[in-house]
Amino acid sequence: EVQLVESGGGLVQPGRSLRLSCTASGFTFGDYGVTWVRQAPGKGLEWVGLIRNRIFGETTEFAASVKGRFTMSRDNSRGIAYLEMNSLNTEDTALYYCTRSRTLVGAKYYFDNWGQGTLVTVSS
Amino acid sequence: DIQMTQSPSTLSASVGDRVTITCRASQSTNNWLAWYQQEPGKAPKLLIYEASILETGVPSRFSGSGSGTEFTLTISSLQPEDLATYYCQQYYQYPETFGQGTKVDI
Numbered sequence: 001e002v003q004l005v006e007s008g009g010g011l012v013q014p015g016r017s018l019r020l021s022c023t024a025s026g027f028t029f030g031d032y033g034v035t036w037v038r039q040a041p042g043k044g045l046e047w048v049g050l051i052r053n054r055i056f057g058e059t060t061e062f063a064a065s066v067k068g069r070f071t072m073s074r075d076n077s078r079g080i081a082y083l084e085m086n087s088l089n090t091e092d093t094a095l096y097y098c099t100r101s102r103t104l105v106g107a108k109y110y111f112d113n114w115g116q117g118t119l120v121t122v123s124s
Numbered sequence: 125d126i127q128m129t130q131s132p133s134t135l136s137a138s139v140g141d142r143v144t145i146t147c148r149a150s151q152s153t154n155n156w157l158a159w160y161q162q163e164p165g166k167a168p169k170l171l172i173y174e175a176s177i178l179e180t181g182v183p184s185r186f187s188g189s190g191s192g193t194e195f196t197l198t199i200s201s202l203q204p205e206d207l208a209t210y211y212c213q214q215y216y217q218y219p220e221t222f223g224q225g226t227k228v229d230i
Contacts, residue, residue, distance in 0.1 A: 108215050110213070112173075
């Protein structure tokens with residue numbers, strides 16, 4: 001059974017950093033991309049960024065709103081993906097989901113499994 | 125960025141009704157479009173990818189159609205468990221973008 005479990009969320013002050021983890025099981029982790037999607041309280045879904053799978057070089061893409069502040073990495077041997085968030089501001093407050101990202105053609109990724117999310121609250 | 129606009133934003137329907145949700149893209153997504161269902165308090169779930177391909181395990185009452193910039197999600201016979209918010213998403217171009225969601229009330 002495919003499982004994704006996010007961790008590392010919590011309350012953090014503006015300007016500080018936080019690292020989220022996404023621990024995967026039930027599939028060959030390195031064969032899939034990982035995308036982070038966030039959802040502010042009562043709002044819709046917002047794409048945060050992607051780390052591609054190994055055949056595509058594990059390269060990353062980010063939304064403009066987080067580019068330069070957030071980074072992603074992955075440890076395929078342990079089945080864990082990381083989202084490092086720096087210079088956090090109140091607009092980053094959201095439930096952060098990690099997703100297993102599948103591509104069939106041309107590195108176009110959609111999200112076939114989601115974790116339950118970890119809540120990040122940025123407040124002084 | 126490709127803007128995704130869903131309509132309606134909310135809809136009320138009865139069990140057994142045929143329900144259609146529309147998603148319009150500000151430019152062609154080349155059919156790289158997915159639909160997700162988010163039940164209250166839960167994570168989203170993939171329903172449809174590549175505009176019309178039903179994800180394994182998703183009931184056949186769900187279907188997707190469309191091409192280019194206009195897409196639809198249809199529920200052929202609404203069931204009580206379909207109470208949820210539905211999102212379209214384009215994965216043709218970065219940043220990937222979602223529609224604002226359509227809340228289905230029963």
